[in-house]
Amino acid sequence: MPELPEVETIRNNLRSSSLVGKTILGVDLLWARTLAEPSPQEFTSRILGQAFEEIGRRGKFLVFHLAGRVPPGDFLLIHLRMSGDLLLEPAGDPLPPHHRLVLYLEGGLRLAFNDARKFGRVWLVSDPQSVLKDLGPEPLEPGFTPQVLYNLLQAHRRQLKPLLLDQAFLAGLGNIYADEALHLAHLHPLSLSHCLTYPQAERLWWSIRYVLQEGIRRNGASIDWVYRGGDFQNFFRVYQRTGQPCPECGAPVVRLVVGQRGTHYCPVCQILES
DNA sequence: CACGAGACCTGTTCGC
DNA sequence: TGCGAACAGGTCTCGT
Numbered sequence: 001m002p003e004l005p006e007v008e009t010i011r012n013n014l015r016s017s018s019l020v021g022k023t024i025l026g027v028d029l030l031w032a033r034t035l036a037e038p039s040p041q042e043f044t045s046r047i048l049g050q051a052f053e054e055i056g057r058r059g060k061f062l063v064f065h066l067a068g069r070v071p072p073g074d075f076l077l078i079h080l081r082m083s084g085d086l087l088l089e090p091a092g093d094p095l096p097p098h099h100r101l102v103l104y105l106e107g108g109l110r111l112a113f114n115d116a117r118k119f120g121r122v123w124l125v126s127d128p129q130s131v132l133k134d135l136g137p138e139p140l141e142p143g144f145t146p147q148v149l150y151n152l153l154q155a156h157r158r159q160l161k162p163l164l165l166d167q168a169f170l171a172g173l174g175n176i177y178a179d180e181a182l183h184l185a186h187l188h189p190l191s192l193s194h195c196l197t198y199p200q201a202e203r204l205w206w207s208i209r210y211v212l213q214e215g216i217r218r219n220g221a222s223i224d225w226v227y228r229g230g231d232f233q234n235f236f237r238v239y240q241r242t243g244q245p246c247p248e249c250g251a252p253v254v255r256l257v258v259g260q261r262g263t264h265y266c267p268v269c270q271i272l273e274s
Numbered sequence: 275c276a277c278g279a280g281a282c283c284t285g286t287t288c289g290c
Numbered sequence: 291t292g293c294g295a296a297c298a299g300g301t302c303t304c305g306t
Binding site for chain 1: 300
């Protein structure tokens, strides 16, 4: 479910919660495969006694910097994949369905990783780069300029939609924001990356950043049965609006499958370049 | 290198 | 009403 704006929303909520400063007193791993590394035994022995310090984000990863009992604390990395969520709740509440990992904290709280589809993963590492090293640029950072995007597009000959979903190309976009950015940029999802002109790349750059910032401003999108409090879903231009009118020209939005992902676009506004 | 299919999972919605 | 198919915000691996 979560893409960059949803992950950023969760991060902001946790940062203004009482999580920061809390020491981890207990671990309950309810679905073993949730833990990517290290082993459950090492995870538990290493994380107990460490305290939550910085809460960051890289692409769709949440990056928790822990303060260790011994100075260089570890990093707890969490990827929510399709259905993951993080909940700070009273330690004594009955366990709801789908909790996969629960960290018990001082002060009667617990941080729970809830994930119906079990795709989410958790890492405890001393060097976050060991997990994050293959990610592409961070789209909202100053280093991501129109020229950088243009050069990256020129370096590949790939369809735009799958390319934007490739986290090694650009970190943080998912199915919603890729479709929304392509519509805003008037680019067809199947257009080939190396065929874009500089002005087209510049417009795509602007569109990517616009939809991500708008998503963050709206606290992300809340779809289906997983509600997170965001309302960006009320402002979708094409995503999951098959058959409904394009907000710009009124033509019915079309759905096709690209790289096994539902893809939504306006056949009038978004012209194929190839 | 680029792309498609299958796998990993559960829950909801759609269509007959 | 019931039941299977299709679909869902992600990513990995394999084969062509």
